[in-house]
Amino acid sequence: MACPICSKDAAEKYRPFCSKRCADIDLGKWMTGAYAVPSESEDDADELVQELDKAMRERAEDDASKLH
The missing domain is CATH 1.20.5 (Single alpha-helices involved in coiled-coils or other helix-helix interfaces)
Structure with a gap:
């Protein structure tokens, strides 16, 4: 599975992300409203x-x- 932020291979610890950095980027997008339902x-x-x-x-x- 590829990281949805940078497309690198996902790391088990941060799945579906490759790193804490990419997980934090995704969280920031949710918190700023870049993603919205x-x-x-x-x-x-x-x-x-x-x-x-x-x-x-x-x-x-x-x-x-x-x-x-």
Whole structure:
């Protein structure tokens, strides 16, 4: 399977990506809205913002715990 970002072979640890870098690039695209699932409901947008905020806080906490 090829990495969807750079087309290199996927690494088991980061599957379907080849590296943390490509996984982070993909995450950034989702977080900035480069990828989007169409919806006409404003409630969906509010829910998505809440979920993204939660995911970002959890990731920041996880990254911080790895530093200590």
